[in-house]
Amino acid sequence: MKLCRLALFSQLLLLASVDALPFGSRVSKDSVEDDSSNDGVTQEKKSVRGATSKVARQSSTDVLTKFYAQNGDDASSLELKNEIHNLANSTSMQHFLVTARRSLHRHPEVMYQEEFTSEVIQDILKELDIPFTTGWAKNAHPDVFPGEGGYGIVAHIGSQSEDQPCIILRADMDALPILEQTKYIDEFKSRTDNKMHACGHDGHVTMLLGAAALLKSVEAKIPGTVRLLFQPAEEGGAGGKRMVEEGAVSLSPQAQHAFGMHVWPTLPTGAVASRSGPLLAAAEMFEIHVEGKGGHAAMPHLTKDPIVAVSSLVLNLQTIVARNVSPLESGVISVTQVTSGDAFNVIPANAIVKGTIRALSTERLMELRDKVQSMTMATISDVYGCNATISFSPDFYPPTVNDENLFQWSKEIGALVSKEGTLRDIEPTMGGEDFAFIAEAVPSTFFLIGQGSGGSENEKYHVPRTDFGLHHPSFALDEHVMPIGVELHSNLAIRSILKLALEKENTTAEK
Ligand SMILES: *[C@@H]1O[C@H](CO)[C@@H](O)[C@H](O)[C@H]1NC(C)=O
Numbered sequence: 432m433k434l435c436r437l438a439l440f441s442q443l444l445l446l447a448s449v450d451a452l453p454f455g456s457r458v459s460k461d462s463v464e465d466d467s468s469n470d471g472v473t474q475e476k477k478s479v480r481g482a483t484s485k486v487a488r489q490s491s492t493d494v495l496t497k498f499y500a501q502n503g504d505d506a507s508s509l510e511l512k513n514e515i516h517n518l519a520n521s522t523s524m525q526h527f528l529v530t531a532r533r534s535l536h537r538h539p540e541v542m543y544q545e546e547f548t549s550e551v552i553q554d555i556l557k558e559l560d561i562p563f564t565t566g567w568a569k570n571a572h573p574d575v576f577p578g579e580g581g582y583g584i585v586a587h588i589g590s591q592s593e594d595q596p597c598i599i600l601r602a603d604m605d606a607l608p609i610l611e612q613t614k615y616i617d618e619f620k621s622r623t624d625n626k627m628h629a630c631g632h633d634g635h636v637t638m639l640l641g642a643a644a645l646l647k648s649v650e651a652k653i654p655g656t657v658r659l660l661f662q663p664a665e666e667g668g669a670g671g672k673r674m675v676e677e678g679a680v681s682l683s684p685q686a687q688h689a690f691g692m693h694v695w696p697t698l699p700t701g702a703v704a705s706r707s708g709p710l711l712a713a714a715e716m717f718e719i720h721v722e723g724k725g726g727h728a729a730m731p732h733l734t735k736d737p738i739v740a741v742s743s744l745v746l747n748l749q750t751i752v753a754r755n756v757s758p759l760e761s762g763v764i765s766v767t768q769v770t771s772g773d774a775f776n777v778i779p780a781n782a783i784v785k786g787t788i789r790a791l792s793t794e795r796l797m798e799l800r801d802k803v804q805s806m807t808m809a810t811i812s813d814v815y816g817c818n819a820t821i822s823f824s825p826d827f828y829p830p831t832v833n834d835e836n837l838f839q840w841s842k843e844i845g846a847l848v849s850k851e852g853t854l855r856d857i858e859p860t861m862g863g864e865d866f867a868f869i870a871e872a873v874p875s876t877f878f879l880i881g882q883g884s885g886g887s888e889n890e891k892y893h894v895p896r897t898d899f900g901l902h903h904p905s906f907a908l909d910e911h912v913m914p915i916g917v918e919l920h921s922n923l924a925i926r927s928i929l930k931l932a933l934e935k936e937n938t939t940a941e942k
């Protein structure tokens with residue numbers, strides 16, 4: 432099944448150079464009319480392959496052999512840190528990171544439609560001679576999210592031996608339905624209206640690919656397996672859940688740890704942050720359809736007014752957190768969309784209310800969800816005599832919880848890579864993240880990488896400011912954090928494999 436898909440992709444790639452079909456739907460109208468558009472995409476893929484082949488030829492010394500032979504003592508650990516830093520910051524790596532990331536940025540794709548993104552990743556993995564399988568994260572709810580999905584990729588570097596440790600590094604792939612308004616990036620601005628990499632996933636994919644190139648160049652010296660997960664549909668589609676269900680964690684060799692990371696605009700560029708326990712929130716989305724009885728605006732007594740009903744509901748929903756959650760705990764209920772009516776003298780028959788619920792535990796999330804449901808029914812039907820149906824997203828997100836034991840180890844690696852020389856221990860945030868499903872399946876750490884102090888609006892530089900929030904239409908990735916991501920992934924992989932090997936030796940010795 433997966434092999435067939437692979438064959439299909441290479442067929443598509445061949446076609447790409449001959450006619451307009453494979454990419455026609457993804458380029459903007461302007462470029463479709465421009466004869467050179469397809470050549471543009473073909474050329475772009477060629478540059479990405481070229482940049483990949485250069486970074487693939489980076490050679491490293493025997494620092495890694497020494498590191499493993501000396502059980503990561505202080506001297507070999509410092510040497511390794513410097514070696515990884517130099518490889519991650521080399522000219523060929525920087526060139527690769529910028530070329531690949533900008534190509535992904537030009538072609539944003541929303542959840543379960545990440546076809547081009549998947550092709551670019553596969554092209555790079557092939558160029559790096561890294562084996563992979565495709566077809567991961569099929570869309571289980573095509574009635575809710577359009578697209579069949581299956582654009583996820585699982586790749587392997589290392590021995591793939593069941594007797595040696597295996598760890599996961601993961602990156603998310605999808606973009607958002609936002610019209611890009613980022614300044615000073617004309618050369619690589621989104622080519623598709625209303626689609627944009629406004630959450631940095633183009634950077635996440637690229638950082639993981641950079642680490643893949645680095646790790647591949649020392650593959651023979653790694654006593655274990657690094658599994659790379661390129662995961663679609665993070666923005667509400669639970670692609671992470673699909674990949675866990677499809678076996679991406681339990682696959683042989685069974686993974687023992689997983690690591691993920693996210694660029695973070697509210698932290699300064701180069702800072703690395705995380706915390707033990709829940710880091711990101713459990714998240715649920717709701718949609719309420721209200722059915723009243725429409726009529727003349729001058730005769731409200733003959734109607735069941737859905738606008739008054741939902742106005743009251745929006746206010747009542749605010750009291751749930753205020754009066755049900757302990758002031759020392761966290762919870763959020765935000766109504767984000769209200770739609771109804773289309774004339775100034777007609778009371779409409781229907782209204783729709785949408786929003787999201789957040790909490791730091793699944794238990795608390797479920798409590799809030801029940802309250803939203805009962806408050807909706809009571810307000811809409813009991814008080815206002817309208818009917819309401821409420822629906823929730825097909826897969827709520829659990830909180831992203833960092834394993835407490837693993838965190839004690841991971842924070843040292845974060846500190847090693849951080850420009851600040853220490854890992855910032857931060858408060859949890861109410862953003863949701865579907866790495867949560869992976870972290871439920873295997874002890875994990877998720878990191879935030881600061882990117883908020885880059886760029887400048889100075890006429891002279893014209894580099895976009897990087898402190899716009901995630902999902903903001905002016906969001907800009909700070910490309911300087913990509914080598915930091917490469918370093919963090921690489922250190923986590925190489926060092927956690929030694930940690931796991933030593934732990935195994937210890938338990939064997941005890942027996
Ligand atoms: C990374 O490399 C660039 C040159 O490509 C150099 O200017 C910069 O100082 C290096 N950064 C670090 C932290 O080594």
Ligand SMILES: *[C@@H]1O[C@H](CO)[C@@H](O)[C@H](O)[C@H]1NC(C)=O
Nearest residue numbers: 722723724735816817818819
């Ligand atoms: C609500 O649903 C009931 C049962 O289907 C129906 O009889 C009633 O007319 C509905 N009320 C409104 C205001 O639509």
Ligand SMILES: *[C@@H]1O[C@H](CO)[C@@H](O)[C@H](O)[C@H]1NC(C)=O
Nearest residue numbers: 929930931932933934935937
């Ligand atoms: C292995 O056991 C030794 C002795 O008990 C201990 O000092 C060390 O921390 C252990 N190492 C690991 C990786 O668990």
